[in-house]
Amino acid sequence: MKILRINTRERTYKYEDMGEYAGLGGRALTSRIVRKEVPADAHALSADNKLIFAPGLLSGTMAANSGRISVGAKSPLTGSIKESNSGGMLSQKLAKLGLAAVVLEDKPEKDAPFTAIRITKDGVEFSDAPDREGKDNYEYQKVLDEAFGGKATVALIGTAGEQCLQASTIQFTDPFGNPARSAGRGGMGAVMGSKRVRCIAVDNSGAKGIEYADKDAFKAANKRWTEILKTHPVTGQGLAGFGTAILVNIINEAGALPTKNFRSGQYEHAADVSGEKMSELIEKRGGKVHEGCHPGCVMQCSQRYVDENGEYVTSGFEYETLWGFGPNGLVHDIDLIAEMDRVCDEKGIDTIEMANAVTMAMEGGLIEWGDGPAAKALLEKVGTDDPLGRIIGNGTGSTAAAFGVDRVPTVKNQALPAYDPRAVKGVGVTYATNPMGGDHTAGYAVCQNVLKVGGDVDGMKDDGNVELSKNLQVATASIDSTGMCLFVAFAVLDTPDAMQVLCDLLNARYGGNITPDDALALGVQTLKDEHSFNADAGFTKHDDQLPRWFKEALPPHNVTWDYSEEDLQAAKTF
């Protein structure tokens, strides 16, 4: 495997051996490169920052659900290190080209033309990106299809990324040719935009593909791996039935569904925006209830959401998006929420950050609570010349500051997702202490706190949740390095031999004899890289806490957030 380094100012490139990065992939690799090569005090939009795309260690193989990609950089939103994770087609193709990472370095003058980068087995081609002419991502993907021939597999920024807005995403082509998958969080699109790279197209035609140390062993391990995923009730059936949207009713029932900017844990109209409702509509209208975000996925938690006329609206329409544009702003029109999800993909903006930004606009009196059409209109301003679009597109903190709001649901300036931390305290600990800012995926304690998968820890009580979050953060950092979808954790946590099977896959791919302990040690090392970068960037324990107003009691269970800063540091102590 090689590292491909691209100088975006000179439009030059070189391949490097793995060297000190040998054995790393995915998040472990992006975070190590950022730690080693990006000065912690660099401005995230400066030439000193680097943007790294790294397939996981198992990406490109036949292993089920191994096609995720890690995108790393210093985040312009949080100022911390960032790994943002996405599905789509790019990861597997990069891996099949023998690339462990693509590193975008330096930056051109600010008015330089946008670059299109094309990576093939023969090297890298640079060109001025095809004219955008106000096209949003879906339409622009078609332009790229034409430019690169056939169906192009790309990483693409939208107009938000071109404006270097802090909530901007990098979108990835999904298996159906749409730019519907996102490295959503932390403004990775802005870093790409600052380097004046509009898109990276990857074509692995003619590449020799993945080599295995022991292909038969790999096949055998993958057979068991697939079985583990297919037989677990969540990964085998639950996610395919309703996608992540199945959580709306579950989290609402638990009293943990943040409603009206985290004022209540239950929403009277939750059923209107539930996974059950979504599936019912999709089936009635002829959409598709389940499909995968990358080839080789056996969970199929994505979907093809269609409108009343059966026309495609969006896919990858997640629980967090439904929650954010729905209950948290008192909106319960699921079709409108689907349209907002589409607008976010079109502009290249993070749905969680945007959903909270919209509630800040409601808090600040710019639009009314529950006014979905007004919320959608705000999103549509992002990436245009309207300065309001720049306020919204810079995220929740930016919108709060513009409208004088002091009830701001962020940690390290990143907006909180769809689980009230007072009622799902394990996730609250993750929000507060993980290296990325307000994020649920970094230690998804919803499993133990609510779903009772992989353990049972009361989400309403303090006891056990710091330790739980810490352990999940380690396991997650490990999984994020393999290219595996995070949802494998549901099955892994409940299946005694699963971690060994994952190691069997790694050993059969690369040779060697790593153990589950080694895999967890890699997770710990990754977190250490991340926390030490953050410390050098000026973060302290005081930044590892929720906003003060979470001390307020949350109805209906009247739970509060009471962890001291000292308590929480245990989640970062390895």
Add this chain to the structure above:
Amino acid sequence: MKILRINTRERTYKYEDMGEYAGLGGRALTSRIVRKEVPADAHALSADNKLIFAPGLLSGTMAANSGRISVGAKSPLTGSIKESNSGGMLSQKLAKLGLAAVVLEDKPEKDAPFTAIRITKDGVEFSDAPDREGKDNYEYQKVLDEAFGGKATVALIGTAGEQCLQASTIQFTDPFGNPARSAGRGGMGAVMGSKRVRCIAVDNSGAKGIEYADKDAFKAANKRWTEILKTHPVTGQGLAGFGTAILVNIINEAGALPTKNFRSGQYEHAADVSGEKMSELIEKRGGKVHEGCHPGCVMQCSQRYVDENGEYVTSGFEYETLWGFGPNGLVHDIDLIAEMDRVCDEKGIDTIEMANAVTMAMEGGLIEWGDGPAAKALLEKVGTDDPLGRIIGNGTGSTAAAFGVDRVPTVKNQALPAYDPRAVKGVGVTYATNPMGGDHTAGYAVCQNVLKVGGDVDGMKDDGNVELSKNLQVATASIDSTGMCLFVAFAVLDTPDAMQVLCDLLNARYGGNITPDDALALGVQTLKDEHSFNADAGFTKHDDQLPRWFKEALPPHNVTWDYSEEDLQAAKTF
């Protein structure tokens, strides 16, 4: 002396004895109250923050130049503690009412009507503030004159403060009835706006005024004090001749005048915006070259700037404002810059923060370099419904973020003033290490680095400047607690008995026997209060540094910024 506490939600008040705050005044008092009473993790716009107005220890007395006021709170701009200092009439009147501080606490609902507070010898009156109807500060001052009878002495926020924008000021009525003096830095106006207080009028009619422990001794000390100020070349003649604008040519000559967003230390059109030019125009047009910002000022560094028709435009038109709207954005139309200064007073926004925000708009391509009318038009949007006004009004960091700029001249998110830190390194150390963010007044090493007053330390070399800045920061914290204008430092530094005379004034006012060492110890304690608040708010040594791009060489002397974080910490070590 008493502390007056006002609950802005209940519209109630109470007087308290000084208690643990006895012996403190001005900045020493505001910072101690913030340290003791405001949680470091409070949102600056929340009910947990407090806004404190504190006359200095000598304010209200007959002592020359003792009429400054300290305004303290947690800053919404920087997130740090803040003391912002202003002239005007309020300080002396509060002191004559026997008030050491007025503390605004709590906050009403966000749509509550704005309050007008009136403080007299009989207590506090609350009313809904007179309708604003789009009036800016000058016109609104007249409404308040009418409402409160005769010439009202007020602290007033503009429309920027009402929108809780982070660069908003609190304006104070000057001796000529105009709201032309500012507590400019750190967004104190936003804190007042968040508490829904539009203005505080103070009327000391019938109050018994200042009591002296030994009035004759006070008179004798003040005679010497006045003599010291009047005989020093800077405080006695220099400032009265050209105001602070005299610095334009001096700093330009030194190669330290930041030009085009700190790309050069010299500006070819500096003479067009110089103090000499200003004085020439004022004299020709029949304005006033010198006047004071408060009664009892013997320096008279302010002026009455008039237009071609002799009509008043602005006063308190400082060097930093000339620089910021002039050379740093490549504008050299002094009349236009005067108009921009006026717009800032009208809206209630900080000229230094706004000047740098305007250059961010130039960097980001929103307006052209050197386009003064476009810059002025941006300022005029602040406080209106135009969202661009909210971007600009939230300051330099906000504007940079909105337009994707990575060359951002801020420390702790507060914009840098008019001295390039590479060429005036003592000021650079102050920018980096003082508790308030990018600020020159906290340790004004221009004296020793350039003017050679009170010592001679080369501003182009590292040696001696950390120690210099530290000593100046201590002396400044001490002076800021007396209510004395900072410019007394020019004379104090050059006059052996000056510190003793200041102590004589304090002792004659309050009794006691404090020494110059005691006064400096108060300065140290004030800085410790401030730094410890900031530490609890999450600031570390990594925040005590300039942006990385100051490592670039500055023409014409090709000086760079090379202090390590460790080196700089010595300026905070007492």
